[in-house]
Amino acid sequence: MEAETEENRVALLNDEELVTRAKADDQRAITELIHRYQPKAYAIAFHLCSEEIDEVRDVTQEAFLKAIRSIKKFRGQASFSTWFYRIVVNTCRDFLRRKRKKEWLFSLRQGKPHGNGISQEKGKEQPDPKGHNNPMAVFTGKQLTHDVRNALKALPDRQRMVFQLKVLHEMTIREIAQVTGSSEGTIKSHLFRATHFLRNVLKDWAES
């Protein structure tokens, strides 16, 4: 009963207070931080590096472990969320690098060209975005998903990452700059180029 009240009290604390407690190895505060940021971290990892559930779980777990291990180094210059998302984005980058290296080595052994680190068969597991049962709508939805993924895959890594953080995760340009460690001007430039490219590639979808 007492433990439950304490848990409820911890759930009401803001990020700063939770971080202060987590620095003092308060397990309840650490658990609350994980609960609070798990959905967003999972969604970022899902879009940025992989859409395989196991891989996304591993990347998210690695990001949380890194954050909790180094929470004592967090000085509060930026908000905890920005600091944590930066860790998630860097973990995703490392994951993609490792994955590409593996795929490259595998392609050398098989003698086949390798992809860009993102699963080629993602369209199969994706739910129908429109949620219709109409076969035509299902087909259209799948085709749209397929086209959008291919268009995003054709973008350079940085542009894709910036675009996804902006459009899918609704971060501001300033937040993206802090998370990726680039200037706001660079982020704007990446965003414009990515939007420009996608507008041309997905012209038919945007007009229909």
Place this chain on the structure above:
Amino acid sequence: MKPCSDYQEMLFLDVDGELNPLERHAWENHLSTCEHCRREKEQLLRLLQTIKTALPTPTLSPDKVAEHVRSIQWKLREEANLPWWRKDRFRLPQRLVPALTTVCLLLIIMGWFGLKEFREFGILSTSPQTTFEEQINRNDLEVVKNLDFLKEMEDVEKLVKHLDKTDSQSSSTQQNDNVNYGESDDA
């Protein structure tokens, strides 16, 4: 139709919701008069919406979230119980491994050639003969190296002296003989 090039940046910032109030005022004034930009803005907004629809943000069921959180906590507890040298913070970052390997190899190669040079100059040696050589200076070493030659020189000198002696002895006996012969003739 292309949007007005002067307002392209504002168009993109508007659809991304990043326009500041000043820019927004100027942009809205332009939009009220420019049909192309209005159409372009509509198309871009539709494109972004299409992309959001095509790539929905995944949601996990509460059970899955709880399971995930438990696995992170378990991993943290496991790490806390590890001895300090096995903890991740004390492990070498993986990206440093190739660089450190290269540095070690370079050190070994440089060390090998350096050692060879030391041996050539006789600075570093381990055999007992050379330790004797190390104790005397380079001039002495040269003398020792040329000892045989010096001995030969001494021998030659002795021989020359001996020859000189025998020469002088033979010349004196010859003189004596001459004197004797003169005496006998006189007689």
